[in-house]
Amino acid sequence: MEWLYVLMPIAGVKIFWPGLIILGVGVGIIGGFFGMGGAWMVTPGLNILGFPMAFAIGTDIAHMAGKSLISTMRHGKFGNVDYKLGMIMLIGTVVGFEIGAQMIMWLERLGNVEKVVRYMYIVLLALIAWMVFHDINVKKRKEAEMRAAGGNAADAKGVEWHKTFHAIKIPPMMHFNEAGIYCSMWLPVFVSFLTGWLAGILGIGGGLIRMPSLIYIVGCPTHVAVGTDLFEVMISGLYGAGTYTYKGRTELVAAVIMLIGASMGAQVGAVATKYIKGYGIRYAFGIAVIGCITSIVLKLAAKQFSIPLLDDASTAVVLTVVSGLSLYILVRFIQGCQKELAMKAAKG
Template sequence: MDWLYILMPIAGVKIFWPGLIILGVGVGIIGGFFGMGGAWMVTPGLNILGFPMAFAIGTDIAHMAGKSLISTMRHGKFGNVDYKLGLIMLAGTVIGFEVGAQMVMWLERIGSVEKVVRWLYIALLAMIAWMVFHDVAKRRAKERAAAAKGEKLEAGATGVEWHKTLHKIKIPPMIHFKEAGIYCSAWLPIFVSFLTGWLAGILGIGGGLIRMPALIYMVGCPTHVAVGTDLFEVAISGLYGALTYTYKGRTELVAAMIMLIGAAMGAQVGAVATKYIKGYGIRIAFGLAVIGCALSILLKLVKPWLPSYGKLLDNASTVLVLSLVSLMSLYIFVRMVAGVKEELRRKQLSA
């Protein structure tokens, strides 16, 4: 079975190349759908496949940059990208990213990068999953309360409304974002972008894992605009990140190219799918994907405590993350096909 493994010349490790293709295609679909580079799956996925953590981070950022640019172009055609908001967030993203990247280099020098990054992932994924499902639960409670009064909840209503409190902070300059439909201090998206940029640099994510929900819950963007705008930010931070990690010698370009070929195709599917799956359908699917990813990383973390089950835990972690990517991609694809069929049916009836 040696033919299923390919040597990565820079990282110096042999990798299961079909796993790279599955990650590329699957995360292309998922990233285009959720509005993020998908690195919250790819970085731990590459680490699970055998890459040292620093190389997993750098390689994923390189593949993510090209894929996110393709997805942004597709979302832009649907009017899902607020370019003004994305450009304002750029400064905070780049500064935060470099701070995070320097922290990774320091952690690598003291030999703690693997453990620290994995535990940060677990904490972040747990927080995001709680936030998403807490939001869904609160919105359903509002729906029940409205139904009890014989009323119907507004389509744009949300469960968690932190952005309404944050919008009361009137630190100039105040800016109106047309596509997002919000008016707030420019410092709010700048602060959010610095935080997500820092996470992008230290965890090897495009920032989308936290920026997409942050745009919804803290900035107040509608879900579909948060998806498109976040992908615009992911593309920008990814291009910068690819350069800085390549300069630091932590990017495996062979693996990045293998994944990018599949991701370019998958990203088109994911972006189109947002036309047919709106609002809370995206949020619930996102929450489930986050939980599955957290479980795969947890299997890796408990390995040192259960050495006799080391190989079993490694295999289980690999199967879980690849199955998660495959099943979520299949779900998005099936829902997209169903939406296209329904749209065509309506057009035929109206013709």
């Protein structure tokens, strides 16, 4: 089975190349659908496949930049990108990213980077999963209350934390037309700084928390949060790819292998948002986060208790989550296209 492994010349490790293809295609679909680079699955996925953590971070950021460019162009055609909001957020993203990247280099010198990054992932993913499912539960409860009162359940909303943040009117105040919001400029700047910092540390485009932050804190509609986040991921990804390549922590062979599949998958994922809206996207996102937490916990347990079987299970979970979600999005994409064609045929 030696032919299933390829030597990565910069990292100096042999990698199971079919795993790279599955990650590339799957995360291309998922990233285009959720509005993020997908690094929240790819970075731990590359580490699980055998890359040292610093190389997993740098390699994923390089592949993510190209894929996000393709997805952003597609979302822009649907009017899902608030470019003004995205440009404002660049201020915090660049500063936060560089601080995070320098912290990774420091942790690598101390020899603690693997453990710190994995535990940070677990805490962050657990928080995101709670936030998404709490929102869904709040919406369901409000729907039940409105039905009992004879109201329209379709008007029920989940958590609305953004209203509290919009009440903080620190000048300059700005209108963001595509997102349909009016808030202090410093709100998106703060969100982008935090996501940029986490991007530099965890090797993510920031989308893992930027997309839900745009929804819950900034107040963007879900489809606009998806497109705008991809625009921001593209910018931070290009900057991050240059930073990590300069530091010698990018495996370009792996990045190119994944990018070929991701560029095709991203088209499918982006178009699928036409057919799966709002809470459908949020629910699928929450499931993906739980799957990612499970894989990281299994990887940590395998090292802690020296059980190789758990290591294999960790790899299987990552690839299963990516494949399963990709298949779900692809099926809904095909169903949506068929329905749209049928409606056009009926009108014609």
